[in-house]
Amino acid sequence: MSNDTIRRYDGPAGGWGALRSVARHLSEQKIAVSGAKTLLRANQPDGFDCPGCAWPDRDHTSTFEFCENGAKAVAAEATKFRAGPELFARYSVAQLSEYSDHWLEQQGRLTTPMRLDAASGHYVPVQWDEAFALIARHLNALPSPDEAIFYTSGRTSNEAAFLYQLFVREYGTNNFPDCSNMCHESSGTAMKKQIGVGKGTVSLHDFEHADGILIFGQNPGTNHPRMLGELREAAKRGAKIASFNPLRERGLERFADPQDKLQMATNGSTAISSDYFQLKIGGDLAAVKGMIKHVLERDIEATGDGGASLLDQEFIARHTTGFDAFAADVLAEPWEVIVEESGLDEPTIRRAGELYLSCERVIACWGMGITQHKHSVATINMLVNLLLLRGNLGREGAGACPVRGHSNVQGDRTMMIYEKPPAAFLDRIQQVFGFEPPREEGFDTVGAIEAMIDGRAKVFFGMGGNFAIATPDTEATARGLRRCDLTVHVATKLNRSHLVHGRDALILPCLGRTEIDLQAGGPQGVTVEDSMSMVHLSSGINPPASDALLSEPAIVARLAHATLGARSKIDWLGLIEDYDRIRDAIAMTFDDFHEFNARVRVPGGFRLPNTAAQRTWVNPAGKAVFVPCPVPTDNPIHRARRTHGGQIVFTLATTRSHDQYNTTIYGLDDRYRGVFGERRVLFANADDIAALGMQAGDWVDLESICEDGVRRQAPRFLLVAYNIPRGCLAAYYPETNPLVPLSSFADESRTPTSKSVPVIVTPHLAAGAQMPRQRDIPAAIVR
Template sequence: MSKDIKEQPAAENPEKLHQLKVTKPETWAAGIPGVAAAFADILEETGALRGPGALFKMNQKDGFDCSSCAWPDPDDDRSPIAEYCENGAKALAEEATTKKLTSQFFVENAVADLAKLDDMEIGKKGRIAQPVYLPKGATHYQPISWPDAFKKIADYLNSLASPNEAAFYTSGRTSNEASFIYQLFIREYGTNNLPDCSNMCHESTSVALAEVIGIGKGTVTLNDFYDTDVIIIMGQNPGTNHPRMLTALEKAKKKGAKIIAVNPLHEAGLMAFKNPQTAKGIMGISTQLADLYLQVQINGDMALLKAIEKLLYDFEQQEPGQVFDREFIEKSTTGYEEFIAGVKNFDVTALCAAAGVPVDKVVEAAEMLRHKSRIIICWAMGITQQKNGVDTVKEIVNLTLLKGSIGKAGAGLCPVRGHSNVQGNRTMMIFDKPKKKQLDKLKEVFGFEPPREPGLDVVESIKAMQEGKLKMFFAMGGNFLSATPDTTFTAEAMRKLKLSVHVSTKLNRSHLVHGEEAIILPTLARSDKDVINGQDQFISCENSMGVVQMSKGILEPVSEDLLNETQIVCELAKATLGSRSVVDWDKYADSYDAVRDVIGKVIPGFENYNQRVRLPGGFYLPNAPREGKFETEQFKDKAPFTITELPSQTMADDEYMMTTIRSHDQFNTTIYGMDDRYRGIHNERRVIFMNPKDIAKAGFVQGDKVDLFNYYDNIERVARLFVIVPYDIPERNTATYYPEGNVLIPINSVALRSNTPTSKLVFIKIRKHEVVF
């Protein structure tokens, strides 16, 4: 790496340790400690009235949507006390804070000095209160007016040799209305370079499901959880990542459902739940969740699924027609004979060894499924962020097709999305590879010819920056640098940009690792009042199960110099496109209703949008597989079985598999605190979880300081100064938190066909820490 790059502001968290304390991991989640932690953050950031008052409106039918995870709200009655979780409350505390960054803050703090802080310290500084600009060669951001900011960005966009020299990123926080207007501007400008956070999380799901069931979304509703027999949770940690799911699991258990947990780490939120809204939970009595815990090794899920399929096939031979749903297979699927010919030859013992799960445990799982068809399979990043992520999702579908567990009450596929409107962004055409019929509809409604060639996704955008093909990067929310892989490579790429622009609520590391020039445009948060022409407005979001509902903020914004995201896009479109635009941007800037009216003309399922979104609880989007109807590009009316290959994983004797995980004190790249109490980690994030046998075999002991290395593509990547913590994780498996571990994820290690970074499987070497001067 060149000298000038080394002297740039830090792209990673500082290599320093705190006073780590390790306690015994918890065996249950939530309870009174969760309530206490949530209110502590709220009170510290917002005071006694502002934040607590907003909590009672969060996720209510007449309130605002949580900016954290995408778990759905109940269709019927919602808790009047707390329709939110601990992490939702922490997310509200972050955005409802009374701390704000004025021009004086940026005068007093150089970019390089801010970069020396860790991510939590950067985020805790407060809300950005006005637009700021970093000139070429400058050390400090300085105030800029909105008109001047829009003109500068527009001038850059109009100076490019091609619209394809710019990329426009979107985070999951962006509303349906802003997302639609954003993609409309970008496509009228002339590019499909629309990388988004889906590229890094559930893209494998979207690709796989679109090919086998005809839609890139799940098929269940929340009510299906209350009418099911078996729930399988794979590669997901609901206690930390989707805590409100625990309430649904508890309700399912009370109605007799069994739960199978599949995860390399023993996670508290999969074992038991103390519901703080019940007398039992308040008294400290927990509900057991997982009836069976299958502790697979990292990426052992495909082998596990194949082993279960072979056992079910054997059961079917013993009881013809009693295990497989023959009627469903005949009527609604294709390719069964070819698929089952392969299943016949599976070796259960070898597959269980590849999965890392004892044969008797897998047999127990198959027995739980043997005579059941009301089966829900949930999954998240542990499945999708693997090289074979697309095929593993297809294997999940294979299992549901064998059992007829799709298109009926209490059964189906449940990919659990991360950010709260990431699914809505894609529905609103935030996608680098739009379908022809979508572009045709844009042309029909608006009268301009949208670009037809595929654009760049996240990984492709980073490479294009590195190669000098991208000159400008515009981010609608998010913390792009900290969310993406190969941190050193990505930071170097971003520094080659001519201009980087971020629409943000709070400061993050992506503002500090920038192009030659940089601009930050401050915007409203979900909980903020959005007032246009004296009228309180509302936006809308889509949750993980396809429900679109309104979200109306109630808090006074911390600054009068903030615009909502739709206004920002419309003003930028006017400044950039001028008289050559055929879109009435002023109309959309002034009225979300006008935006929703035109969405109803362009996006299927949004007819009468304005009327339906005002119904309490919103409305469901069409979902044909939910009703047992399948139509893919290759097959009509039938879902195909897929023949997949078992992944081959080989390691050198001194190598380990590493997965990146969240702590309980974070959501995506937002760090709320330094604790991960469910796993027994306090006041530290630079830890690596290892199996005790591996620690001893390598000659380490608990508390040793180590450096982590990855050598993919013969490039040395180093994450320095981590502390070893023994944990219940399979041998040769390790885990680190992200973004601290992201530097080890190779830019070229991606899931086949979805191009998702393989954040859940990185091969590393571990050595004693060396001090580098």
């Protein structure tokens, strides 16, 4: 290990480090001047929506509405480097597979449609019409449309997503696995049944009025840096911010706003969290239930002495159901179980409960640290239960805030990229477009992988993303993709999925969010929906990276035209001449998008209605539902520890580094955690490292303890001592995705359990460990 690989970072999140990082990434992509100009149009009324995260924009007239990771995303898209036919002529698929994901990213923008030549093992150029004809032949040759899978990434615009689902349903299937299945599916599943809507109930305005903000399983400093601006302002006006997270994360501790001239000049910063509760991985359900237990016990005390109730009794009586059974369940839960499963002692949990009682308006935020466990849906139910106790839903400064990742992942689901479409939506499709859509539920992500493995699915079409390594159980996913007759990927840049292909394979290059989309009707804009249901327009400003690029709506429309031909009732090519026509079709399909074209042209766009925010509960109960949830004491982690008594079984959470977004690797540093130039690291408590008889700096192998009998290993990780509870580990994905069993997913939502993987740790190359192949741990090769 180099002495420079692991070094302490004591600075705040943001600050000069963020500005230096932005400058470095612009320089690396050879766009120091043009990139800076592009960034000034990010998140502006006449510019483009950031292709990074889904956090809302505060001020559409500001000239500085981007963050460090948004700048990385823009730099990656606006790069001067090109991955054209010359790259594919030089390297075969096998040779490209030897290189790291970072190296693949650094090759630049795809420029030309490419088709796999099986004889040579190289991708070769193909004309667009030939590519569409090849896909159409495969699709039309399938005995059933249900043998095709249509994946969607969260960066796809509303217009492209709407056309995509319309085409696929006219083709005849609801097979729509998407990235929501792997991230916030648990949020939607829990909230829909409990409060009637699967989206967050708050807006940025609410953050201005909250006096308590609870943050669970989230690292905004890396994943949503613009959120830190809202937290900073809340902290400065005295709001209490409580963070519940196993790892100490710098973005939850201190933040220096690069827009604050005084703070930058004085190297100052703002403390973010007033309280930091470092529970163990997966302990959130127990911790929140303990907070509720404290609140209920204090309420019994207060009312028993003749005082006023600490609960919002009027709200509970008028707007909720199931309170009595819920309260009985909470009060019966032993403190011993709560303490053991949360990793926090009773006084600490009671302090958290008292903090909640001290706040009149509370927002609860959460990320994938909550949604990717076996008991994720129950955890989110418990978070909503906490809010319901004191009426913290449907009023100013309070509510539920699932913080979603990719820039339009929420919009894609609104456009009904969903394997389980409601009957009312399908009825509307039939009424508006004149065809009978399929009624059977389709495959989600786990189901799609299983179907490819066992031969029930023969064609895979990916609208963006990096399916092969974003998914769990990397080897199983690869096995499924390689069994396909055809794999197709729409993308802006080369990634690992393009190298894990079926017998026929295509790479279709598309326009990026920053680029001018010129159609017959002139330059076009697309729309996106952020994490708080704001819908706004995005118009590219840069010339396309190649004249051969097509927009995503154009790719979908031309594919639909080639596949469905005269049997289609839709003028696909006419729709893409002017995207206003697509938006008119959206408005005819979804009532909430009435007058879409006029409303979206108002600077900042418009907010979709949220019934729960209006205290209207669109669920079978007609009210918000208190949901009892037992603290789990017999999950895969517990069982693994019982069956491997002779070895220390840890709980591993997969996580991002600071230089990545989802599976896109921008660089090899994780500045806030003090890691530089290395991705295969394993964060562990120093006492656990000693208990293993090892030292920080040792190289180790990981093996997950699975109940399906499959041995899953990930070799050669650098042990790093870190502030994390004992028994817990963290490491980056996609490097650790091979350890996540396909068979292990959240109850009800089927989200892979990527944040709670039982693993054992052994010295690298110990007996039984496999020597890693070169392609597993390639050297980083950068231009």
